[in-house]
Amino acid sequence: MRRITIADIAREAGVSTGAVSYALNGRPGVSEETRARVVAVANQLGWEPSSAARSLSGAPTQTVGLVLARHPSTLGVESFYMQFIAGIESEFAPRSYALLLQVVPDLEAELETYRRWRAARRVDGVVLVDPRQDDPRIEVLSRPDALPAVVVGDSSLAGDLPNVWTDDAAAVRESVRYLYAAGHRRIARVGGLQELGHTHIRDVAFREEVESLGIEGPLERTDYTTGSGADATRRLLTSVDRPTAVVYDNDVMALAAMGVAAELGVRVPEDLSIIAWDDSPLCQATYPPLSALSHDVTSFGAHVARRLFDRIDGVRGGSFLDSTPTLRPRGTTSPVRA
Secondary structure (H helix, E strand, O other): OOOOOOHHHHHOOOOOOOHHHHHHHOOOOOOHHHHHHHHHHHHHHHOOOOHHHHHHHHHOOOOOEEEOOOOOHHHHOOHHHHHHHHHHHHHHHHHOOEEEEEEEOOHHHHOOOHHHHHHOOOOEEEEEOOOOOOHHHHHOOOOOOOOOEEOOOOOOHHOOOOOEEHHHHHHHHHHHHHHHOOOOOOOEEEEEEOOOOHHHHHHHHHHHHHHHHHHOOOOOEEOHHHHHHHHHHHHHHHOOOOOOEEEEHHHHHHHHHHHHHHHOOOHHHHHHHOEEEEEEOHHOOOOOOEEEEHHHHHHHHHHHHHHHHHHHHHOOOOOHHHHOOOEEOOOOOOOOOO
């Protein structure tokens, strides 16, 4: 099917192509009756504005970009980004905006994507996720001529860009204190990629909390996948002084841990308490249901979208705390057995 043009609309509406242009772009020069007729015909024909024409005219693209610098396979395993994107879309739909999602292998490819998007005026703004310490993307997106951007992450990682964040440090401290109150004195953490800013924030909070309580707190590093989560769990549970509780950086690693525990004859929660992060529907679908640090990821995504629209509209922005993940104790945590 060929693309519907303004010439098609003009012919059907019985007006000039100039009148169609005025009507569809909300410019003066046509009567309200003519504008309404042109819009009705355009909708009937299924006309959509050309992105190339929008770029040349300087009109908004009604598209926002999100780049994920990670292996595509992780998107099919970890539910966080699917819930997060659902939240973004809930704000986009009423405004007739679209999300342009790009998956790239590394930060350099992500920066190149921003350069291409800006040169072609492909998007009106971008959502920056997974900020690092000394992140080169922050500097690039802070330039006066850069695309409007909102950082999904802690204020300490966002530079002068507006950011929306969750208080991960407070959530980690709460989980450690909860387990300590239940009698656990060897509490492990299975964390994600070390270069990510939120991993560092959680690591620091965990280390400080176990030190303040005077207990042991081994830390294992993973790439968030089920395989690395299972390997980390196996190392912990076969160590000389195995932990009695483990806090995981996502739900799929916690689920893998339950399988490893069963394989080694370690009972959950009688011998081992487990806490997951993010509290996706998976946490309540398993048996026993997973205790989890819970926050509304879909609402979080919607909040980020609203702040980006503010930025696109010229609002300078600031730092916005969305929520503090709250511990939801379920079937995988219990007091230490005497």
